[in-house]
Amino acid sequence: MLTRRRALLAGAVSLGAAGVAAACTPGTGNRAATAPPPAAGARAARRPLKPSEYRLRPLTGYGPPRTAPGGTPVRREPLLRVSGRGRTMVLTFDDGPDPRYTPHILDTLARYEVRAMFFVCGEMASYNRDLVSRMADEGHVVGNHTWSHPLLTRLRRSRIRSEMERTSDVVEKACGDRPEWFRAPYGAWNRAAFQLGAELGMEPLAWTVDTLDWTEPGTRTIVGRVEDGAAPGVVVLSHDAGGDRSQSVRALRSYLPELLDSGYHVTVPRRQYV
Numbered sequence: 001m002l003t004r005r006r007a008l009l010a011g012a013v014s015l016g017a018a019g020v021a022a023a024c025t026p027g028t029g030n031r032a033a034t035a036p037p038p039a040a041g042a043r044a045a046r047r048p049l050k051p052s053e054y055r056l057r058p059l060t061g062y063g064p065p066r067t068a069p070g071g072t073p074v075r076r077e078p079l080l081r082v083s084g085r086g087r088t089m090v091l092t093f094d095d096g097p098d099p100r101y102t103p104h105i106l107d108t109l110a111r112y113e114v115r116a117m118f119f120v121c122g123e124m125a126s127y128n129r130d131l132v133s134r135m136a137d138e139g140h141v142v143g144n145h146t147w148s149h150p151l152l153t154r155l156r157r158s159r160i161r162s163e164m165e166r167t168s169d170v171v172e173k174a175c176g177d178r179p180e181w182f183r184a185p186y187g188a189w190n191r192a193a194f195q196l197g198a199e200l201g202m203e204p205l206a207w208t209v210d211t212l213d214w215t216e217p218g219t220r221t222i223v224g225r226v227e228d229g230a231a232p233g234v235v236v237l238s239h240d241a242g243g244d245r246s247q248s249v250r251a252l253r254s255y256l257p258e259l260l261d262s263g264y265h266v267t268v269p270r271r272q273y274v
């Protein structure tokens with residue numbers, strides 16, 4: 001397993017300082033910044049929210065990007081895509097792990113020897129540590145998606161920190177490493193999320209293509225959204241928890257071989273350290 005994992009790691013796509021500027025093109029798909037967020041997850045907010053609540057809050061001041069202790073840059077917006085050579089794409093699965101769906105997704109990824117990213121919720125991870133451990137063992141990247149999937153823009157800084165820290169703790173217990181990537185629930189980022197994420201050594205990753213699989217639009221629709229959105233550098237958002245995700249499971253079985261047949265290299269981004 002270790003040998004396989006190392007071989008897989010060698011294939012990781014580069015996403016470092018050089019790639020970040022290109023990767024940060026604003027407005028190229030972070031729909032949650034302008035549209036109502038997906039109500040993914042059993043913990044989804046019920047009340048409609050004002051559009052202003054999803055806007056990225058600009059940081060005050062100018063000058064070179066600041067760096068948090070430990071060397072992770074403090075960003076002003078999340079990364080929306082990855083840079084890499086050739087036709088590279090990244091698949092991400094949020095809100096899990098869920099024992100009803102995550103194992104099937106892992107099985108499909110293993111069948112095609114493809115690595116993906118799982119942005120887990122700490123609460124789910126604490127109940128399913130074996131699945132978090134399996135993700136890491138099979139070479140996938142385990143990211144931090146907060147403990148209870150709250151809307152961060154409504155929380156005090158101390159609560160945001162707790163949501164992020166507890167999740168990193170449980171991931172570390174399950175697989176030995178702390179997450180290096182963070183994704184805000186509903187794509188609702190704010191300055192505190194960027195700052196705290198950087199302090200905890202995590203880069204913020206959003207997405208380019210939203211499958212909207214949480215609306216259960218039908219397997220064929222999900223497949224179509226992935227295939228229509230396929231392009232070099234694209235990050236795809238799907239869910240492996242938060243409701244009935246059987247369509248997401250079936251869709252992956254269909255679009256993954258199609259992407260590979262089309263010449264896409266489906267992999268995970270690699271952090272680069274200064």
Ligand SMILES: [Zn+2]
Nearest residue numbers: 094095185186
């Ligand atoms: Zn989510």
